[in-house]
Amino acid sequence: MRSAVLNAPGKPLEVVERELPEPGPGEILVKVTACGMCFSEVNHLRGHYPFASFPTVPGHEISGVVVALGDGVHWPQIGTPVGALWLYGSCGHCDQCARGDQVLCTGSPTQATGVNVDGGYAEYFVARAGFVVPLPAGLDPVAAAPLMCAGLTAFNGMRRAGAVAGSRVAVLGTGGVGAMAVRFAAAMGARVAVVSRSRRAETEMISEGAELFVASGERDPAEALRAWGGADLIVNAAPDTGTGLAAFDGLRPDGTLLYLGFGGEGVAVSPLPLVLRRQRVMGTPCGSPHDLRDTLDFAVAHGIVPEITPVTLDDAPRILAEMDEGVHQGRAVITFP
Numbered sequence: 001m002r003s004a005v006l007n008a009p010g011k012p013l014e015v016v017e018r019e020l021p022e023p024g025p026g027e028i029l030v031k032v033t034a035c036g037m038c039f040s041e042v043n044h045l046r047g048h049y050p051f052a053s054f055p056t057v058p059g060h061e062i063s064g065v066v067v068a069l070g071d072g073v074h075w076p077q078i079g080t081p082v083g084a085l086w087l088y089g090s091c092g093h094c095d096q097c098a099r100g101d102q103v104l105c106t107g108s109p110t111q112a113t114g115v116n117v118d119g120g121y122a123e124y125f126v127a128r129a130g131f132v133v134p135l136p137a138g139l140d141p142v143a144a145a146p147l148m149c150a151g152l153t154a155f156n157g158m159r160r161a162g163a164v165a166g167s168r169v170a171v172l173g174t175g176g177v178g179a180m181a182v183r184f185a186a187a188m189g190a191r192v193a194v195v196s197r198s199r200r201a202e203t204e205m206i207s208e209g210a211e212l213f214v215a216s217g218e219r220d221p222a223e224a225l226r227a228w229g230g231a232d233l234i235v236n237a238a239p240d241t242g243t244g245l246a247a248f249d250g251l252r253p254d255g256t257l258l259y260l261g262f263g264g265e266g267v268a269v270s271p272l273p274l275v276l277r278r279q280r281v282m283g284t285p286c287g288s289p290h291d292l293r294d295t296l297d298f299a300v301a302h303g304i305v306p307e308i309t310p311v312t313l314d315d316a317p318r319i320l321a322e323m324d325e326g327v328h329q330g331r332a333v334i335t336f337p
Contacts, residue, residue: 003122004316007055009047013121013317021118021126023070028127030082035120036061036145036308037316037332038176039239040086042324044115051110059120059334060086060113061148063141066132073129081141082132083148083296084120086286088113089128102131102288121316123336133292136300143305145333146176147295149286150306153260154181154237155295156287158188161258163233165189170231171210172221172247174201176331177260178237180306182208185235187302193228195221195247216246225250233258241265251279259283308333 003018023029041058043049062084066076076082090097091107111128113119118126135141154177163169169185170193171178178194179201185192186209193212194205202213214224225231230252236244240263248257248269256279259267273279287295299305308331311319315332322328 001123002313003057003118004313005055006045006058009045009054013045013058013320015313015317018122020124023068023073023126025071026073026129027070028066028073028076028129028132029068030062030064030084030125030127030132031067032062032064032120032123032125032336033081034063034142034145034310034336035059035334036149037311037319037323037334038146038149039323040149041114041320045320045324049112049115051112051116053116056115057118057120057122058114059122060084060115061145061150061333062113062120062125063135063145063148064120064125067124070129075129076132076134081135082127083135083144083292084113084125084127084132085148085152085289085292086113087111087131087288088117089131100288100290103285103291121313121334131289133289133296136296139296139300140305142310142333142335143308144296144299146180146306146308146331147299148292150176151180151184151299151304152292152295153177153286154235155184155298156291157181157258157260157284158185158233158235160284161233161235161256161282163188163190167191167232168193168229168252170195170225170234170247170250172234172236172243173238173261174205175237175239176306178235179208181235181237181260182210183304184298185209187298187304193225193231195224195243216243221247222249231255235260237261239263241267245269251277253277254279256280256282306331310335
């Protein structure tokens, strides 16, 4: 089968031929329909994950069809369209796993699809039973691929941070996660503000449901959010920590700064507003399989799918290099015939 492989940190993605894998006990073989290209692959390329393995087939925004079952697996049936996510597996017995929060598993080392287990930049992908989700009827498996990470991260993060109808939600950044957060927040019935460095995405964000757009190069974001009435939730979807800190003073009492994107620098805020205004700073990983089910069901109910550009596996090395250089525009999704 044709696969794209990261052989070492800093080395370009290489398209190679590999043997078709067979699912072992407790595993499922998926014929990949599409795999989104996520910024997480750039972090993998740069060697930012201490738990990463090389060589590895990257990619964790996977949609495909079940074509074979390993011993002991009886679900989902062969022929079922499924989606897979960043979380490849978990121990299954720690407190977090027993509660259905496998993404917080403490009983085994991190098992990350496309980071230390081969992922979806390949014609076939071996998944763990219980860690794929059937795709809802009517969901385009190609356009939906980024929902497996960007969509899941945005939807699950906001609901865990308390976003509800009528909340004032400020989204920082208009990349893959940020754009998804705007659409999900609007569909939840929230009032939405967007903060970005320039006005390049203003028209698009207003059309997706934002009522306020702030170009941080022109105006202090915290001041602009306070003038708006303050935010109940600030979603930092930008790939650096400082963007969230710059907007923190735009929170209302009882407000939350949620980190979905971040950089290497730490988070430092005065404890005074945390105590006197009962404000919070929190983060959340993408989610567990049941969170992905909820994300996909919500997306179908509200007609939310990402704007994507279909590409081939042969395009992937060039596009990943452009993503690493910061010059690639749009959301690329690798498709397979």
